[in-house]
Amino acid sequence: MVNDLQVLLQKMTLDEKISQLLQLAGHFFDGTHGEITGPMASLGITEETVRDTGSVLGVTGAQDVITLQRAHLERNRLGIPLLFMADIIHGYRTIFPIPLAMGCSWDLQLAERSAEVAAKEAAVSGVHVTFAPMVDLVRDPRWGRVMESTGEDTYLNSEFAKAFVRGFQGTDDLQDPLRVAACVKHFAAYGAAEAGRDYNTVDMSERQLREFYLPAYRAALEEGCEMVMTSFNTIDGIPASGNRWLMRKLLREEWGFNGVVISDWGAVKEMIPHGVAADEAEAARKAIIAGLDIEMMTSCYPKHLKGLVESGEISEALIDEAVLRILTLKQKLGLFENPYRGADVELERAVVYSAEHRQAARDAAAASCVLLKNEGVLPLRKDSRIALIGPFGRSGDLLGAWCWRGVHDDAVQLYDGMAAKLPAGLLTAAEGCGVEAPATEAQLAEALEAARTADVIVLALGESASMSGEACSRADIRLPQAQLDLLAKLKPLGKPIAVVLFNGRPLDLHGVIDEADAVLEAWFPGSEGGAALADLLFGDVSPTGRLTMSFPYAVGQVPVYYNAYNTGRPNVPTAPDHYVSKYLDIPNEPLLPFGFGLSYTSFAYSEAALSGGTMTPDQPLTVSVRVTNNGSAAGVETVQLYVRDMAGDVVRPVKELKAFRKAALEPGESEVVRFTLSEEQLRYYHADLTHASDAGSFRVYIGPNSRDVIELSFELAK
Known part of the structure; x- marks a missing residue:
């Protein structure tokens, strides 16, 4: 089949090739x-390019996709089908919780199940590729x-x-027409934008990039993710969409990725305001040399690549x-055999927003x-x-910022979820105030x-969806x-x-949590959301969630995260000193730590133990702890294992x-929870960027979150 694609490629004119690179x-x-229909003039492209x-x-929508694809195939000289891509971030029509x-x-x-449901709904509606998962590591909650x-x-x-990649793509190399290709984003380190301001500069050492920010992208690719989207930010002073080291050296040569790389919206032309391209022609040249395959929604490629080839500045x-x-991905999706892959008007009616999918979203x-x-x-x-x-x-604004096909009016509101569990007359609702608008006299009085007149107040507060997101x-x-x-x-009413x-x-929860x-x-x-919350509020389901981001004590701490480095002058609360790394007015620690979460019961940890005092590369250790439910309700505890390298080649985090x-x-039930800890898990990037472990002392921490832990120690011998 690859030979067939080579034959097809040879039949294509240079203009036809370049148009394939435009989204x-x-x-x-x-x-x-x-x-x-246009607007072609705004991009400076012709109808032939389109x-x-x-x-x-x-x-999206099965019929629209089928219609557009059919019209395209009638116009396209070689009958090369379109790829249909979309932002299916946390659900298509059935919206799951935000990532x-x-x-x-x-x-x-x-x-995985949430991505599988999203893929199925998207696929029957004609989508081939989703721009997900986003795996950017984030330490700054100011970033939307x-x-x-x-x-x-x-x-x-x-x-x-x-x-997420398994859920979107399945495990049979995209043979299932009810799956979609995944596109991991944003490559790379988009979540480290300075000051938490979107699209802003990212600047860090290569070692830190490899240690913390790159592993999740690589994990997605090792799982078979078909596409990569570049980020808006710079990496070592060069925007990602024109960064040759990032795409050619790291992604393709070192990691061996041979799939499609696409820019984010408008990012190629944005090399001009970034200050690394004088004009669109230079932006196009830098992007194609760096290894960017698809330019999204700017026209540097169609307007300038042909001239760059003819002038000899780039090779065809x-x-x-x-x-x-790009053709290989289309072939892998089976579009040459069936350009309408997945799109099915009848199946779309049956599958999208089905009762089964809504139950999965509730769970x-x-x-x-x-x-x-x-x-x-x-x-x-x-x-x-x-x-x-x-x-x-009584708001339907429960879907979040990336709910492209979600319908707010159909979302189960908190009031409706609660009312379904109570006898008539026991639930009263009042808006109280707007999301940002102060309470009117009438709202406050109500x-x-x-x-x-209530026994207890449930106060539903928060951000509107438009206050977070891109x-x-x-x-x-x-x-x-x-x-x-x-x-x-x-509060003065004295009601719970x-x-x-x-x-x-x-x-920052001050004024709420206190x-x-x-x-x-x-x-x-x-x-x-409203149905699930009612399940939790009334105890039909016990809370099991645990934070995967620290909640700051104050925004002045940001970024604040659990796996930070120590300093030469650490703050030791039990031995206070003025000349240490600390704030004068707030604690160093976050208000709520990574891994934190309560239940309707309580758990006790005891009998923490290691299988030995020494680990070797060939002999891992077993870490065990007894966890007991000492409360009066059933519950699920998430037992967390952390490690610290006490003396590394470079500074190591206080916990990982x-x-x-x-x-x-x-x-009353208890269980001994066991982990296997191996030498491979202790490796990290050294000063020379080798990935290895250190012989010496390590500490193990085990507990319900990153703060409240039992400590053990061992030696790694090599």
């Missing part, structure tokens, strides 16, 4: 008839796109990257290799919420009089009256003042208050997550 948005085509373009962004929430489930099977990440830990992000072979990669939402505080308020009694107050009580960085990551004021006015938070990032009696972090929980296990325990 256009769906508004260039009429969805009803598949006709070319006719021969290789892929389309953002067109940051899915990370907090610590459930890889659940993550933290909601697309699974958090601050390299190991956990890598495991979720693999799970560069274009040929990019085209061949995922319940597993993703994190109980941050509970002073005996939760679970709620089903015979209590409850006042549901706040701007999110909220206070509802609260006075281009939604925030310097102040507290709740809007209007909502803090509402809580402050309800349980806050449910809807948000896309870790927040005032409320319970706090449940719901994130943006998706289509079935190496493994985790879930233990489901009935009241």
